Amino acid sequence: MQPDPGAAGPPRPLPELDAWNRAFWTGGAGGRLLIARCGDCGYWIHPPGPICPRCHSREVAPQPVSGRGRLLTFTVNHQPWHPAFPPPYVIALVELEEQPLLRLVSNVVDCDPDSVRLGMPLEVRFEPVEDVHIPLFRPLAAG
Ligand code: ZN
Numbered sequence: 305m306q307p308d309p310g311a312a313g314p315p316r317p318l319p320e321l322d323a324w325n326r327a328f329w330t331g332g333a334g335g336r337l338l339i340a341r342c343g344d345c346g347y348w349i350h351p352p353g354p355i356c357p358r359c360h361s362r363e364v365a366p367q368p369v370s371g372r373g374r375l376l377t378f379t380v381n382h383q384p385w386h387p388a389f390p391p392p393y394v395i396a397l398v399e400l401e402e403q404p405l406l407r408l409v410s411n412v413v414d415c416d417p418d419s420v421r422l423g424m425p426l427e428v429r430f431e432p433v434e435d436v437h438i439p440l441f442r443p444l445a446a447g
Contacts, residue, residue: 316388318436324352327366332430332437338366339400348403371428372444373400376407380417392417398426398441414442 319329324340328350331338340352343363347356355362378396381389394412399405412420414429425444430437 316433316438317386318433321436324354328352329436329438331366331368332428332432332439335430336368337371337428337439339369339402339406340364341367348400348406350400350406350408369400369402373398373426373428373441375412375420375422375424375426375441377422378412378420380420394420396420396426396441408439411440412442413440419443 319325321329327338327340340349341347341364342349342356342359342361343365344361345356345359347358348367348369349356349364352364352366354364356364376397376399378394380392380394382391384391394417396410396412397407398410399407412426426441427444428439429442431440432438
């Protein structure tokens with residue numbers, strides 16, 4: 305039975321996919337975090353777009369990254385803003401290890417929000433919802 309998108313709504317709000325962000329939101333199906341990268345100068349670009357902001361090349365295409373990064377800043381939300389996100393949960397700005405300022409907004413999961421610390425190493429894991437795989441981050445396993 306097909307879910308009726310107009311009925312109860314999705315379990316969490318989903319991104320609108322377009323030509324530029326589709327790889328980012330669906331790459332998790334293959335277990336990889338895909339980030340747009342300039343084919344001419346190698347600059348990583350997020351949010352993805354058609355033009356490299358550094359060299360203005362249009363040779364931009366998604367490439368896999370390691371999925372590792374560190375916690376740049378975060379907030380613990382205690383308000384029940386959305387039924388799909390029972391509080392408390394961690395809203396995080398994660399800097400990927402590939403490049404300074406290569407940042408994305410996500411959630412830190414699989415840990416006690418009280419244990420979250422600035423700078424902590426993280427790794428991506430994906431939450432499949434319908435046809436997207438939402439990149440979330442968990443503490444990087446030691447060793
Ligand atoms: Zn470039």
